[in-house]
Amino acid sequence: MKSVVVFVLLLFGVVVCIAGAGLMTQTVEYKPDGVKDGERAKYDTILASLREKEKIRYEATQSNAPVARFESTAYDFGLVDPHSTLSKDFIVRNNGGSPLTLEVEQTTCKCTVGNLADSVLLPGQSTNVTMTWNTGFQAEKYEQKAFVRTNDPLNPTIELAVSGEVKAVLIAPESVGLASTNPKEDSTGRIVLYSQRLDSFSIAGATSDLPGFEWxxxxxxxxxxxxxxxxxxxAMVLNIVARPTKRGKFTGEVRITVIPGDGSEEIERVVQVTGKVRAPIVFISNDIHQSQGLDLETRDSSREHQFQLLVRSPGAAAEERRLEVLEVEPKELQATLVPLSRPGNYRLTLTIPKGSPSVMFNRDGKHGYVKVGDPNDEDFSNWFPVLGAIVSVE
Structure with missing residues (x-):
């Protein structure tokens, strides 16, 4: 009886171990490092494809499979005449141990034709695959392709490509940038035009929506x-001038009329133009921030406080202008502007007078500012924010 009990216990233990092993088999899963759960399916597909390619490569090396080897699969013709018929021979050789079959399956356009000198190559033989096409009249870079199907297990489809650029009647840039300038001063630039097909051409005229445009x-x-x-x-150069008045970036277009030297019809090109007008007045100080302005901090009104900045008006017309302080906020601040020996340079002094009333101008939506400019030209001015507070400690 005792031996029967021991046998039953041992049998129960074996069953438990088997069940436990099955449970562990179901719950333990190994994941590749660096692969997210959401990308696991994509990873497995790529891995299976690589394994299949490696299998094919191995089987091919262990057999007498055909091997297609092209001396080159791409050719650039460079600059070519329009409406030209061109051709290129690509040489292919069978480096394998059994016959190689070739077939031009398709091309990228009707203007391209692919021809085979031989469609079957015995081991060691070679032949030409000829691509012939017409460039047309478009003045642009082109690329045409032909696809060759083979019975090479490692290269079932081989891509052949030819490329080049068709000569253009007239080329002009899509856009040009003008030199940065000061308000109401000349901003200059140049537009280069050239022809790869015309021996000569002339520019009959140019119009633009840019202010003060000249050419x-x-x-x-x-x-x-x-x-x-x-x-x-x-080739020709069109030198252009604009005279913008407003500070900041500006854009426009130049419409150019060209007369070909061969007597053919006029050609028109439109070029986009961009530029920038600098601020007519700049404020210079180690304490001024480009966007936040000048922080005067919290000042005690029991004594006077002063702050100085350099004000500069760049440009050729600086000597002809007289700058003044146009506006100051808050009114408790005093601002004086004194010209320096160098034309266009001034010293700006901000003063918090002794005994000034308390005022806060350092909160969101409630900042001070100082505006300086030419009182006779509303476009010739600039300003900067002022932050701070005046408090009485008495």
Whole structure:
């Protein structure tokens, strides 16, 4: 009886161990490092694909499978004439141990044709795959492709590509930037135009919505560094001037009319123009912040406090202007502006007089400011915020 009990206990222990092992098998799961749970399916798919490719590569090396080897699969023709028919031969060789089959499956456009000299290559043989296409008239960079299907297990589809750029009748930049300037002063720039097909052309006119717009034409050598690599037959420069009045960035467009030297129809190009007008007046101090302004902190009204800044009016017209303090807030502040020996430079002094009443101007939405400018020109001014507080400790 005792032996039967022991046997039952041992059998129960084996069952428990097996069940426990099954439970552990169901709950333990190994995850690859660095892979998020949401990307696990994508990771597994990529891993399976890599394993399949490695399997094919191994089987191919262990057999006499065909091997397609192209000397090159891409060619750049550079600059070509419009509406030209061009061709390129790509040489392919069978480096494998069994016949290689080839078929041009498709091309990227109807203007491209792919032809095979031989569709079956015995081991060691080679042949040409010829791509022929018409460039058309578009003045732009192009790329055309042909896809060759093979029975090479490692390269079932091989991509061949040809590229180049069709010569243009007239090229102008999409946009140019003008030099930064001061208000009501000239902002200059240049627009370079060139042709890869015309021996000569002339600029008949230019119009623009830019204020004070003026233009002038100048010849440009085809050997000039800015156009030399484009291999132009002719080139010109349109020098332009604008006279913006408002501070900040400005934009506009220049519409150019060109007459080809071969007597063909006029050509029009539109160029976008951008520029910037500097602030007419700048404030200089180690204590002034570009966006927050000048912080006077909290000052006791039992005595006088003074703060000084350099005010500068850059530009050629600085000597002709007379700057003044136009506005001050809060009214408890006093501001004086004194010209210095150098034209366009002034010393600005802010004063908190002794005995000033208490006032707070350091809260959101309630700041002070100082505005300086030409009293005869409302566009010629600038200002900066002033923060602080005047308190009486008595």
């Amino acid at each position: 002038e034409v100048a010849p440009l050598s085809t050997d000039a560094a800015e156009v030399f690599e484009e291999r132009p037959l002719s």
